[in-house]
Amino acid sequence: MRHESERVPGKNYRLFGGEPLYRRIVRSLLDCRWISQIV
Template sequence: MQGKIVALLPMKGNSERVPNKNLKDFSGKPLYHRVLDTLLCSNYISTIII
């Protein structure tokens, strides 16, 4: 029996060192899309909270 795993994806709109870091293009998609897509592909994660 598999338990429910909740993934937290913390993002803030502004970064001190890299402005708009999560929205910057990273191989054709914004950085946060890359991380979110990876979480969505997991068979172990049932819920993702951003």
């Protein structure tokens, strides 16, 4: 995941459904049974 979006600054840290977008992405990855590690 990129630290900063070029078109939407701070996008990954903005609240989306009450939590930062990056947290929703990480949670989705952790819930996927085919992914065993996130670096």
